[in-house]
Amino acid sequence: MPELPEVETVTKSIKRHLIGESFSSMTVHWKKTLHNFTPNDFNNKVKSRKVKDVYRRAKYIVIDLDEVIMPVHLRMTGKLYVSNLVDTTKKHISLYLQFNDKYLIFEDTRKFGRFYLYENMNFLNNKLGVEPLSSNFTENWILRNMKSRNRQIKQLLFDQSFICGLGNIYIDEALWMAKIHPLSISSAIPSRKIITLRKAIIKVLGDSIKLGGTTIRDYTYDFSYVGNYALNLNVFGKQGGACSRCNSIILKDKIAQRGTHYCPECQKI
Numbered sequence: 001m002p003e004l005p006e007v008e009t010v011t012k013s014i015k016r017h018l019i020g021e022s023f024s025s026m027t028v029h030w031k032k033t034l035h036n037f038t039p040n041d042f043n044n045k046v047k048s049r050k051v052k053d054v055y056r057r058a059k060y061i062v063i064d065l066d067e068v069i070m071p072v073h074l075r076m077t078g079k080l081y082v083s084n085l086v087d088t089t090k091k092h093i094s095l096y097l098q099f100n101d102k103y104l105i106f107e108d109t110r111k112f113g114r115f116y117l118y119e120n121m122n123f124l125n126n127k128l129g130v131e132p133l134s135s136n137f138t139e140n141w142i143l144r145n146m147k148s149r150n151r152q153i154k155q156l157l158f159d160q161s162f163i164c165g166l167g168n169i170y171i172d173e174a175l176w177m178a179k180i181h182p183l184s185i186s187s188a189i190p191s192r193k194i195i196t197l198r199k200a201i202i203k204v205l206g207d208s209i210k211l212g213g214t215t216i217r218d219y220t221y222d223f224s225y226v227g228n229y230a231l232n233l234n235v236f237g238k239q240g241g242a243c244s245r246c247n248s249i250i251l252k253d254k255i256a257q258r259g260t261h262y263c264p265e266c267q268k269i
């Protein structure tokens with residue numbers, strides 16, 4: 001599943017094609033891709049409007065057309081890219097939009113990806129938490145908000161209404177860096193570890209975006225090569241191997257309904 005760094009990379013790669021352009025048509029092969037609007041709504045509200053901005057909010061790619069926004073969520077297998085042609089031999093193209101002499105193509109094997117249409121960001125902002133790479137994610141913010149919650153840290157970090165955009169890989173890596181056991185209760189974690197956790201979250205996401213940004217090409221982009229491979233992983237997928245910090249064997253347990261990787265020696269509760 002694409003995580004925050006992959007979504008950021010896709011956002012940047014389509015942005016440079018779309019700014020200032022306007023969509024002239026939409027062709028839909030898989031109707032459910034349009035979550036809360038119809039092709040008619042597209043014609044009335046989106047068509048011919050200029051793209052003012054394209055940015056990421058949590059794991060949504062937001063296409064901002066001034067008085068209307070069109071967020072896209074890739075979910076499990078969605079791929080969003082710009083091409084000069086639509087390859088009709090490809091089976092999994094859910095929809096595509098034409099602009100100028102190019103196409104914004106949405107390809108989705110599992111068909112869970114969605115396009116939305118809203119007047120503004122209010123709906124998304126109300127359900128999404130702080131952006132971990134924004135200036136709002138301060139030491140004070142994380143100290144105050146972790147201390148005021150009595151929740152298992154792994155579960156809390158998954159909660160998109162707390163900090164948005166964190167997925168399984170980056171949570172395991174950040175907890176290992178900060179030497180925090182995934183079952184620790186947020187309010188009981190010492191302040192110095194919380195401060196380290198904040199830096200770790202910023203580092204794993206930032207490093208991954210940097211690497212994703214250098215390996216990506218618009219037309220050949222494949223999520224399976226980003227995230228897992230681009231990042232220098234310390235615990236994720238390393239169960240049974242030695243911890244690079246203390247040589248103990250890395251464990252994998254089911255925590256917060258997800259396979260969770262940690263070092264039992266470095267990460268004590």
Ligand SMILES: [Zn+2]
Pocket residue numbers: 243244245246247248263264265266267
């Ligand atoms: Zn260790």
